[in-house]
Amino acid sequence: MVKDPFERTAIFGAGLLMTAFFVAIVIGAFGLGIRVPTCVTDIPPFDQPAVVEVAPGQYVVNVVAQMWLFNPREIRIPAGSTVTFNLTSKDVQHGFKILNTNVNMMAVPGVVNRAQARFDQPGEYLIVCHEYCGLGHHAMSAKVIVEPRTAEGPSLPTPRAMASALACWAR
Amino acid sequence: MGALAMPESEKRLIRWHLYIAYIAIAVGIFFGLLQALSRAKLLPPMPWYDYYQGLTFHGVLNALVWTTFNIVALLTVAVRASLGRPLYSLALGWTGFGLMTVGVAAAGYAILTRQANVLYTFYPPLMAHPAFYLGATLLIVGSWVSGANLILTYVAWRRENPGQRTPLMAFGSIVVFVLWYIATLGVAIEVLFLLLPWSLGLVKQTNPMLARTLFWYFGHPLVYFWLLPAYVVWYTMVPRLAGGKLYSDPMARLAFLMLLIFSTPIGVHHQYTDPAIGQEWKLLHAFGTFLVTIPSLLTAFNLMASLEYAGRQRGGRGWIDWIFRLPWDEPAFAGATLSMIAFVFGGISGIVNASYNVNLVVHNTSWVPGHLHLTVGTAVTLTFMAMATWLVPYLTGRALWSRKVALANMYLWFIGVLIFAVGMMRGGLEGEPRRTNLGFSPYLLPEWMPFLIMAAVGGALMFIAGVLFLLNMAMTLWFSRQPARVEVPMAEALHTAADAPIAFERWRVWLAVAAVLIVISYTPVLTQVLQTSPFSAYGFLPSNPAPIR
Numbered sequence: 001m002v003k004d005p006f007e008r009t010a011i012f013g014a015g016l017l018m019t020a021f022f023v024a025i026v027i028g029a030f031g032l033g034i035r036v037p038t039c040v041t042d043i044p045p046f047d048q049p050a051v052v053e054v055a056p057g058q059y060v061v062n063v064v065a066q067m068w069l070f071n072p073r074e075i076r077i078p079a080g081s082t083v084t085f086n087l088t089s090k091d092v093q094h095g096f097k098i099l100n101t102n103v104n105m106m107a108v109p110g111v112v113n114r115a116q117a118r119f120d121q122p123g124e125y126l127i128v129c130h131e132y133c134g135l136g137h138h139a140m141s142a143k144v145i146v147e148p149r150t151a152e153g154p155s156l157p158t159p160r161a162m163a164s165a166l167a168c169w170a171r
Numbered sequence: 172m173g174a175l176a177m178p179e180s181e182k183r184l185i186r187w188h189l190y191i192a193y194i195a196i197a198v199g200i201f202f203g204l205l206q207a208l209s210r211a212k213l214l215p216p217m218p219w220y221d222y223y224q225g226l227t228f229h230g231v232l233n234a235l236v237w238t239t240f241n242i243v244a245l246l247t248v249a250v251r252a253s254l255g256r257p258l259y260s261l262a263l264g265w266t267g268f269g270l271m272t273v274g275v276a277a278a279g280y281a282i283l284t285r286q287a288n289v290l291y292t293f294y295p296p297l298m299a300h301p302a303f304y305l306g307a308t309l310l311i312v313g314s315w316v317s318g319a320n321l322i323l324t325y326v327a328w329r330r331e332n333p334g335q336r337t338p339l340m341a342f343g344s345i346v347v348f349v350l351w352y353i354a355t356l357g358v359a360i361e362v363l364f365l366l367l368p369w370s371l372g373l374v375k376q377t378n379p380m381l382a383r384t385l386f387w388y389f390g391h392p393l394v395y396f397w398l399l400p401a402y403v404v405w406y407t408m409v410p411r412l413a414g415g416k417l418y419s420d421p422m423a424r425l426a427f428l429m430l431l432i433f434s435t436p437i438g439v440h441h442q443y444t445d446p447a448i449g450q451e452w453k454l455l456h457a458f459g460t461f462l463v464t465i466p467s468l469l470t471a472f473n474l475m476a477s478l479e480y481a482g483r484q485r486g487g488r489g490w491i492d493w494i495f496r497l498p499w500d501e502p503a504f505a506g507a508t509l510s511m512i513a514f515v516f517g518g519i520s521g522i523v524n525a526s527y528n529v530n531l532v533v534h535n536t537s538w539v540p541g542h543l544h545l546t547v548g549t550a551v552t553l554t555f556m557a558m559a560t561w562l563v564p565y566l567t568g569r570a571l572w573s574r575k576v577a578l579a580n581m582y583l584w585f586i587g588v589l590i591f592a593v594g595m596m597r598g599g600l601e602g603e604p605r606r607t608n609l610g611f612s613p614y615l616l617p618e619w620m621p622f623l624i625m626a627a628v629g630g631a632l633m634f635i636a637g638v639l640f641l642l643n644m645a646m647t648l649w650f651s652r653q654p655a656r657v658e659v660p661m662a663e664a665l666h667t668a669a670d671a672p673i674a675f676e677r678w679r680v681w682l683a684v685a686a687v688l689i690v691i692s693y694t695p696v697l698t699q700v701l702q703t704s705p706f707s708a709y710g711f712l713p714s715n716p717a718p719i720r
Contacts, residue, residue, distance in 0.1 A: 004666060006476065007422050014468035018461040025457060025527045029450075034528040036443040036453055067716035087446075091718065092711050093294045093379060095444075095535050099602035104531040105444040108380050109296060109708045113446035126614060130535035130604035132223065132290050134297060134713035138612040 037105040037115045051075055059083045065094035065107035068136030070127060075144045079122045083144075087113045095130035098144060106131060122148040177251060182566045184264045186648075188244035189563065191272055192237050192555075193644055199232035200637040207591070207630030211623040212610040222608040223288045223713065230291030231282065234397075234547055236275050239310065241555045242400045243267070243317045246344040248562065249403060250321045252659035253340035256331070259323035263316060270313030278306025288713045290606065292390070293366070295382045298710035298719065301370045304362050311355050318348035336668040337676060339420055340661060343403035346427045349678070351396050353435050353685060357388030369710060375720065380447045380704035384696060387438040395434040397547045399427070401514075401554040404507060405474050408558070410662035412504040413497055415481025420664035421671035422473050426466035428675060432685045433463035436692035443530050447703045452696050453527065459692060460525040467518055474511060480665060502577035503660075506557025509585040510550045516589075517545030520596065535606075537626075538599025541592040544633075549588045556640050557581060561657050563647050570655035572646035576639050584636035591629025598622030 028034045051072070052060045059081050064071045066089065077083055087096050089107040097104045101117045119125070129140035177185075202225035208214040209222055251258060258264060281287035286300035293299060293307075325337070325345050337345070361382050369377045410417045417423065437459035442448055482493025498504045520542040524530055533539065560577045564570055571577060595603075603609065603619050610623075674680065709718035 003670065004419065007419055007472075007666075010422075010469055010472035011465075014465045014472075017468065018464050021522065021526065022458055022461050025529065026454070028528045029454065034531070035450060036528055036531065037446065067711065091716060092297045093383075095604065097535065097602065097604065102528070102531045104534045106442075106446065106535075108383065108446055108704075110378070110705045111380050111446040111703055113444075126602070126616070128602065128604045128607075128614065130607070131294070132226075132297075132606040134288075134711070134716075135223070137223070137606070138608040139614075141612075141614040 034102055037113050051077070057081050060086065062086045063096065063107075063142075064088060064090050065096060065129065065133075065140075066090040067092060067134050068129070068140040070096070070129070070140070070142035073142045075142070077119060077144065077146060078149050079146050080118075080120055080149060081146075082116065082118045084114065084116045087115075092133050093131050094133050094140070095128070097128050097130050099126045099128070101125065104130075119144065119146045122146045177248070177565075178257075180261055181247075181251070181258055181264075184261065184268065185244045185247060185562075186566050187268060188240045188247075189559070189566075189644075191275065192240035192244070193641060195232040195236035195240070195275070196552075196637065197641055199229050199237060200634050202226070202229040203233070204630055204634040207627045209611070210607075210609045211620070211627035212615075213624075213627055214610065216611070221285060221288065222611075223290070224282065224285055226606065227282050227288055227290050231278060233552075234291055234543075235307075235310065237555075238397045238547065238551065239271065239314050242347065242396070243271075243314060245400055245555065245558060245562065246347060246403070247317070247321060248565070248659060249340045249407070250324055250344045253338040253344075253407070253661060254324065254328040256324060256328050259320050259327055263320040263323075267313045267315075267317030267320065270309050270316060272313070274306040274309025274311075274313060276306070277302045277309065281306065292386065294386070295366060295369070295377050295379050296708040296710050296718075297713055298370055301367060304367045304370055308359070308362050308367070311359060314351065315355070318351055321345070321348055336671070338661075339417070339423055339664070339668065340403060340407040342424060343399065343406065343427050345678075346431050347396060347399045347403070349682070350392055350399065350431055350434060353689070354389050354392030354396060357385045357438075358390075361385035361389070375709060376706050377708055377710070378704050378706040379708050380445070380700050381697075381706075383442065383445065384439075384448075384700050387441040388435065388693065389438070390441055391438040392435045394547060395430055397551045399430060401510065401551045402427070402430075402470060404554050404558055405470070405511060407662055408660040409474070409504065409507045409511075410477040410481060411660040412501065412507065413478055413481035415477060415484050415662075417662045417664040418473050418476035418480060419666040420668045421666060421675070422469055423664075424668070424671050424675045426469045426473070428681055429466035429469075430463065431681055432688055433459060433466075435685065436688040437463060439692075439696055440525050440527075440530075443527060444534050447700050448696055449699055452692075452699070455692060456696075457525060457527040459688075461522075464518070464522060464525070471515065471518075477662075477665075478508070500578065502560045502571075502574060502581055503557050505578060506560070506581035506584075507554050509581055510553040510557065513545050513553065513585065513588060514550035516592065517542060517550055520545065533599055535604060536599035537595045537603040537605045537622075540605050541595030541599060544588055544595070545592050548633075549584065553581065553584050553588075556584070559640075559644060561660065563644055564651075564655040565657040565659065567648060567651070568654060568656075569647060569651040570653040572643050572651045576643045580636050580639040580643060583639065584633055587629045587632030587634075587636055589629070591626050591633060594622045594625030594627075594629055598626065 054060050087107050089109040094107040103115045103117045105113045105115050125144040127142040281300040281303035287303035289297045289299045365382050368374050406423045437456045439456035440460045443453050482496045485496040487493025487496035
């Protein structure tokens with residue numbers, strides 16, 4: 001079918017290149033564990049306070065996005081923590097990107113999204129809403145504050161109940 | 172084919188498509204300029220200016236109206252010229268035009284009165300005025316009618332010329348519209364069954380996750396509906412404009428068919444960061460996206476080989492010399508070839524977006540509009556501008572008003588988009604969110620400023636180039652008095668269609684393959700979405716956090 005040697009090289013070269021790229025993302029996903037968000041619709045701790053330490057150094061944060069803020073607005077955790085973010089929206093679609101991490105997900109009303117990150121460097125990590133959500137979209141942000149580990153151990157913030165925010169989605 | 176020159180009645184139909192396209196882009200690029208300035212803090216607050224209203228105009232007018240009207244116009248000329256046969260029905264052509272135009276007017280009214288600040292992706296539960304959804308529907312239905320006219324023209328040609336190979340120009344054009352019918356199925360279901368009844372108040376609640384998934388079933392082949400007409404131009408016109416031949420006709424057909432079957436079953440790559448869809452299906456769609464990259468890599472090879480052939484025909488020698496022999500001072504050639512160069516960067520950035528976990532770095536950051544402006548904003552748009560330099564004279568019989576202005580238009584747009592795209596994409600890597608009026612944002616980071624200013628400078632250059640384009644077209648349409656004899660540039664091929672497998676002409680087979688791939692890739696996705704996402708979202712106006720109950 002393909003007589004021209006250059007054409008043949010181009011076809012196989014293109015196929016080989018994309019195969020190599022695909023292998024690379026699969027290695028990234030399963031070897032290095034860099035995964036895209038997945039669906040979790042029935043998460044037991046979702047009626048729990050906003051920031052929960054589920055095990056030493058392991059936190060779960062339940063975030064509700066709404067026009068035009070995130071609840072909670074500040075997430076305080078000690079350095080070296082691994083944090084699971086469960087995210088949903090109370091009203092329209094929103095975005096949730098934590099700068100300088102691999103956490104990047106959509107907040108869609110009616111469903112829960114989930115992603116995980118480890119925070120080793122103390123400092124402030126800006127969270128921006130990156131999906132247009134109306135008039136105040138450009139003012140919608142939050143923060144992860146990673147505190148240096150102290151000898152006494154981490155201080156936890158006051159938990160905030162989120163059950164009311166989620167009640168509208170109870171099926 | 173010279174004997175079958177296009178009659179004035181058909182030319183008039185095509186001209187009207189271009190009028191609407193030019194009005195659309197005039198308004199569209201004006202708001203584009205304001206956005207780039209506003210993001211870079213270079214615009215004071217102005218009472219009449221609403222960033223997100225402008226952004227809705229910019230997306231709808233440039234990405235949907237300018238493209239669709241240009242595509243119908245250019246492909247009608249292409250089908251007609253390459254088949255050497257009159258259009259199936261002039262009345263059908265005007266019906267399509269009328270429906271599309273009424274649709275644009277309806278949506279335009281809703282946006283103008285600030286009742287549809289929902290951007291051109293119109294994700295529910297943000298709710299727009301019903302006229303917006305109705306307008307979108309009419310635009311699509313009108314394009315179906317115009318597409319049917321071309322397909323019926325082709326069917327008639329097949330009946331009159333049994334056993335003949337379809338000319339590549341018509342082949343590519345038919346692929347564009349077949350793809351369009353497959354793609355618009357998703358958005359038609361979304362708008363007619365979910366959004367329109369919901370915005371009319373017939374149902375109170377909707378399912379945003381299902382709407383998103385239907386939208387992106389449409390949204391990805393939509394970008395190929397924009398891009399493939401540029402491919403038609405690059406394969407079948409540019410080699411002629413360059414003074415050479417297309418390197419391989421069969422390989423071009425292979426690319427078109429691969430794009431036809433692979434560009435729809437991969438829409439979930441726009442939803443890597445979504446809930447309700449499992450990782451395994453996201454990865455499957457990533458694999459499909461890499462498959463659809465292959466025909467574009469083949470296109471890059473084939474077009475470069477064609478350009479090299481043309482350069483050598485013009486006396487070029489060695490590895491580099493042939494490049495300089497090409498007619499870089501011809502606006503049609505220069506504009507189309509600069510578009511291809513922009514698409515090299517557009518395509519590479521697209522592979523980054525497609526790459527599953529790598530997308531986490533760039534998803535919904537300003538990287539994405541950077542990519543979009545290289546692809547639909549330049550590869551497609553600048554190709555249409557370049558083709559207008561012969562198409563408008565072809566339709567009016569009057570010479571192009573100014574070749575120099577046309578050249579300035581092409582090069583300035585290209586330089587502008589490179590600066591703009593680097594600003595947007597670098598900013599995106601630093602976390603700049605897209606679709607955000609950052610100049611008025613309380614969290615604006617100082618490290619974003621250089622990139623925002625770069626994007627503003629690039630955007631301003633693109634705006635000036637666009638104004639030059641509109642000026643040149645207006646002068647050509649209404650003031651040029653110099654007669655011109657222009658023909659549709661049609662390239663011959665070095666490796667001709669005779670080498671292409673006969674199976675390439677069996678449309679039913681390719682449609683069946685496309686359908687099977689869509690069923691395989693979308694059945695699990697839609698099942699998951701329907702199982703996990705409730706129809707429980709009330710509508711919201713973009714200005715009010717209280718739901719519409």
